[in-house]
Amino acid sequence: MLFIEVVVPKGRFDVPQRQALAGRLTGRRLLSAAGHDDSAAADPGVIDLLDSLTDVVVREEEIWIAGGRPAEAARDTRYVVNVTAGMWGKELSEHLVSRITAELAEAEPGREPCVMVNVIIVPEGGYGLRGRVHRSPDMLRLIEQAKTGPQEPAPDGTVVDPVCGATVPVGDAVMLERDGRTYGFCCPHCRGHFARSLEAAP
Structure with a gap:
């Protein structure tokens, strides 16, 4: 669901440091509310599942011109991060940009890194998984199957998305009213899937 490519100047980081950078950008860290493993933003x-569908690569570029001059590994901490996002790319763009920027800034305390994040949104029908095209309903079915526990009550000022289990502030939630009940969702995809499932119910 996410392919994250981090490009750094050659020689700036050794192999263990590049592995540590990749470890900071896992789906688990980026998609949880606070970006840390102990967050309960969604069903575990x-x-x-989302973590298993995230790949991160960190590679070095030998030639890098920044601002009209060669970037020097010892002086410049520059990152270009290309994130290929699945069907929620549009909804997640701002979150991904801020989380990735924060994670890379935390990787080098005391330095102010220059981070450029490009979120590339995959159009509907443009995502393949397990040998076939997966569309929004297919991905939402995988998410529903991955749920491990009963839905917990939402903390004050939040709603729990009944599709993916994400906890969302009421002001940010996409709402749906049906039969006198109000439901809150993390994005239009989850709301649409839920609405279709209500219509299909006997």
Whole structure:
């Protein structure tokens, strides 16, 4: 669901440092509310699924011109991060940019890194998984199957998305009213899937 490519100047980081950078950008860290493993932003099974569908690569570029001059590994901490996002790319763009920037800034305390994050949104029908095209309903079915536990009550000022289990502030939630009940969702995809499932119910 996420392919994250981090490009750094050649020689700036050794192999263990590049591995540590990749470890900071896992799906679990980026998609949880606070970006840390102990966050309960969504059902643990859903976070496990999304983490399993995230790949991170860190590579070095030998030639890098920045601001009209060669970037020097010892002086410049520059990152270009290309994130290929699945069906929620549009909804997640701002979150991904801020989380990735924060994670890379925390990787080098005391330095102010220059981070450029490009979120590339994959159009509907443009995502393949397990040998076939997966569309929004297919991904939402995988998410529903990944849920591990009963839905917990939402903390004050939040709603729990009944599709993916994400906890969302009421002001940010996408709402749906049906049969006198109000539901809150993390994004239009989850709301649409839920609405279709209500219509299909006997």
